[in-house]
């Protein structure tokens with residue numbers, strides 16, 4: 298198969314076609330963020346190859362996309378090499394929630410490290426840009442606030458979060474070594490807590506937990522005092538930032554923080570969710586997980602300067618949309634919801 302540069306003339310057999318779109322590989326495309334990214338890229342007129350091993354991804358997330366002739370799904374584990382012909386790669390494959398990435402920590406590190414080696418090798422062979430979905434977790438429990446890209450982080454290398462944090466840090470190292478060694482057009486974004494429709498209802502993350510608990514009038518579980526902070530970015534804002542970063546000039550490598558700088562305590566989030574759902578839930582406190590970062594808030598001046606990017610969806614508005622999604626999911630009686638309720 299010929300690789301399409303864009304816009305370009307491509308030979309398929311003896312037919313020459315002028316293409317106005319790109320062929321884009323999205324690893325982790327059946328996950329929460331990946332499915333929104335695939336949807337937006339399709340809407341922008343591109344052809345999408347979604348690669349996922351369904352470790353945390355959900356077929357339901359991409360069901361509306363399957364009928365689109367520009368969408369292709371490949372079940373594949375990115376710890377294994379992949380040979381395809383594409384014009385850009387977004388590397389999102391990796392479980393993101395602590396309960397999921399700690400379920401098989403060795404696989405989590407392999408996904409980040411071997412996955413990075415595999416997508417970088419592919420991008421290098423094809424001479425195409427590759428974007429890495431890195432994370433605010435590279436800052437660990439940060440000693441500076443808000444976090445700028447220049448901060449090197451405060452990560453416990455042997456704790457239960459290390460499989461994810463150190464895996465992502467090593468992936469960043471590989472991206473920048475490919476840049477230095479092979480002049481590859483790498484793009485590294487550090488994503489801060491993102492939420493929205495299609496979050497996994499049992500992924501244990503704070504937004505999905507609180508909403509599911511509130512909708513079922515169950516106790517809202519705050520870990521620790523609830524005074525720890527996070528900054529929540531609505532998924533549509535994030536996807537706009539990812540696409541913006543991919544399409545910057547080849548010398549724009551990042552790392553660039555993408556997140557919403559408005560900071561909330563978990564107590565404040567719980568109260569907001571209770572108010573927006575009209576729930577009768579009470580707040581209960583549970584032990585704080587090991588190495589849980591105390592505060593997190595991105596400095597997004599790089600994203601503003603390089604991508605002209607800033608988030609537009611405030612937390613209450615994004616929560617309303619997310620609550621509507623989970624309400625619909627609960628009403629649908631989806632087997633995954635029923636299984637969790639029976640457990």
Ligand code: NAD
Pocket residue numbers: 324325326327328329330331348349350351352353354355373374375376388389390391392393394397408412430431432433487488489490491492497
């Ligand atoms: P998610 O768990 O919903 O999606 C990850 C996807 O990757 C899933 O579809 C999963 O099946 C797939 N996957 C996992 N291991 C794989 C492997 N070895 N091979 C192929 N596919 C594999 O998580 P998400 O929230 O959509 O996160 C997407 C990316 O963004 C991740 O890389 C994550 O680290 C990063 N990120 C997310 C957040 C957030 O708040 N959601 C924050 C920082 C970084």
Ligand code: UDP
Pocket residue numbers: 394395490501502503504506507518519520521523525527563585586589590
């Ligand atoms: N958290 C909580 N109750 C929950 C789930 C999470 O209080 O039911 C807390 C968690 O301890 C952390 C914050 O919410 O301080 C964000 O947790 P999440 O797992 O969503 O993201 P991360 O810790 O990876 O930023």
